[in-house]
Amino acid sequence: MTTKHLExxxxxxxxxxxxxxxxxxxxxxxxxxxxxxxEALARRHLRFAGTDAERVAEINQLAQRDHPVxxxxxxVRGGYGAVHLLDHLDYEGLHRRLSGAPVAMIGHSDFxxxxxxxxxxxxxxxxxxxxxxxxxxxETLSDFTVTQFQSVLQSPSHVAQWQADGASGDIDxxxxxxxxxxxxxxxxxxxxxLPQIExxxxxxxxxxxxxxxxxxxxxxxxxxxxxxxxxxxxxxDFSQYRVTDYDNGYDMPTMIxxxxxxxxIPIVTDMPFGHCPDxxxxxxxxxxxxxxxxxxxxxxxxxxxxxxx
Numbered sequence: 001m002t003t004k005h006l007e008x009x010x011x012x013x014x015x016x017x018x019x020x021x022x023x024x025x026x027x028x029x030x031x032x033x034x035x036x037x038x039e040a041l042a043r044r045h046l047r048f049a050g051t052d053a054e055r056v057a058e059i060n061q062l063a064q065r066d067h068p069v070x071x072x073x074x075x076v077r078g079g080y081g082a083v084h085l086l087d088h089l090d091y092e093g094l095h096r097r098l099s100g101a102p103v104a105m106i107g108h109s110d111f112x113x114x115x116x117x118x119x120x121x122x123x124x125x126x127x128x129x130x131x132x133x134x135x136x137x138x139e140t141l142s143d144f145t146v147t148q149f150q151s152v153l154q155s156p157s158h159v160a161q162w163q164a165d166g167a168s169g170d171i172d173x174x175x176x177x178x179x180x181x182x183x184x185x186x187x188x189x190x191x192x193x194l195p196q197i198e199x200x201x202x203x204x205x206x207x208x209x210x211x212x213x214x215x216x217x218x219x220x221x222x223x224x225x226x227x228x229x230x231x232x233x234x235x236x237d238f239s240q241y242r243v244t245d246y247d248n249g250y251d252m253p254t255m256i257x258x259x260x261x262x263x264x265i266p267i268v269t270d271m272p273f274g275h276c277p278d279x280x281x282x283x284x285x286x287x288x289x290x291x292x293x294x295x296x297x298x299x300x301x302x303x304x305x306x307x308x309x
Contacts, residue, residue, distance in 0.1 A: 004307065006033040007070040008132060009058050010040040010049030012110040013079025015133060021076070024137030031150065033072065040076060048081040055081070056088045059114070062103075063093030069101050071307045072153070077133045078109025078181075086113060086193050091121040098124055102305045104153050107131050108205075109275065112180030115284045117193035119178065125285035125304050127152070128180050128203075128273065135279070144278040152281040154309045158301045160280050165269045166295035167257070173231035173266070177288035177301065179203040181274075186217045189224055198229050201288045205236030205274030210243055211255035222263050232266045232290050234299075237274030268297055 006028060015021045021041045028035050040058065043050035050058075061067045098105075105126040107115070118124040129152075130136060130145050152158045176197050179185060182204040188194040202221075206214060221227045235256065243251055260267050268290065273280045283304030291298045 003032055003034050004072065005036060005068065005070040006072040006074055007036045008038065008040045008074055008076055010043065010076040011055050011059065011085055011114055012049065012075070012081040013047060013077055014044045014049040015041045015076055017133075020133050020137040023139075024132040024135075027136040027141060028074075028132075031146070036070065047079070048084075049076065052084045052088070056085050059085065060088075060090045060093070063090045063097045065097070069097065069103055071103060073103060073105040075107025075111045075131045077131055078107070078111055080110055082110045082113040082184075083187065086117045089114075089117065089121075091118070094118065095122040095124060098122075102307045104305060104307065106149075106281065108273075108279075109181050109207075110184060112184035113188065113193070115180060116178070116185065116188055116195055119285045120193050120195040123285075125283050127281050127304070128284050129281035130279060134275075138277065140277070142277045142279075144272070148279070149281045152283070152301065152304070153306055156302065156306055160299045160301070162270060162272055162297050163295050164271075164292065164297045165253070165256075167260070168266045168268050168292050170294075171232060171266045171268065171290060171292035173201065174287065174289040175231050176200040177203065177282060177286050178284055179234075180205070180284065182206040182214065182217050183209070186220050189220065189226070195285075200230050201232050201234060201290050202227070202230045203234040203236060203271060203273065203282065206238055207275035208240050209238065210241045211247070211250055211252045214238055214252070215255045215259060218259050218263070222259075227263045227265055230265055232268060233263065234268045234271050234290065236271045237276040237279075239274070239276060266292070268292055271297070271299075
């Protein structure tokens with residue numbers, strides 16, 4: 001097995017548990033990666049993994065000619081803080097250095113803000129996928145997550161399949177795949193950091209958000225005209241929320257059916273992605289063909305950077 005260079009970045013929250021970080025690094029080493037920039041794991045400033053300047057510099061150094069380009073750039077965790085960096089990233093330099101290199105920049109949750117900004121301003125395709133702490137550092141490692149991660153990074157195309165609620169009907173659409181954490185996508189509406197995607201396939205996920213709050217964000221995407229410009233909306237994992245007596249039966253399936261009636265594009269559910277153990281690795285800015293036949297969903301991914309076996 002050829003050892004590949006993986007570099008950690010911590011653009012959001014700090015690593016609260018050294019044992020989890022160590023377990024994540026050991027997992028990556030077993031998978032054949034040489035893990036660099038471990039210094040990021042020790043940084044703490046308020047609730048962030050270092051000052052804004054430190055976290056910006058960590059990403060911007062990838063644009064410097066004297067800095068080796070790693071095969072993989074992996075976010076340590078999400079949390080909060082990525083939005084602080086967006087005005088200070090070297091988008092031109094990152095495009096110049098990374099656009100022709102098979103580098104995979106990977107993360108999710110709060111990291112969505114950086115990913116969408118890089119797509120909008122640097123025209124870079126990154127990956128929504130596992131992170132060091134929650135995924136590679138998990139006490140019980142998900143074989144599904146690891147298999148998907150390795151397969152996508154090693155091949156120019158990848159096919160993912162899952163079972164949805166079956167209510168979307170038959171679908172066969174293709175377009176640019178983009179999205180990520182729903183709250184982060186909505187937070188960028190009206191800014192230069194939200195990609196202007198026409199005819200795309202938008203995927204979203206979130207955590208700790210009850211159905212009515214998820215609906216409020218989906219309505220924001222709808223009423224701002226963003227959903228009308230997409231060919232389909234794919235819903236990932238929405239977990240760790242609670243409903244109350246006041247919701248009076250307005251649960252997640254009921255909310256989704258209500259939104260289906262107004263948005264005018266197909267909605268596919270249950271994609272294995274988000275704040276969940278089993279997750280896909282998805283190219284943000286790559287190409288996707290989404291097919292649905294009843295509850296059977298097939299997502300074919302192409303047009304993304306990969307490093308080979």
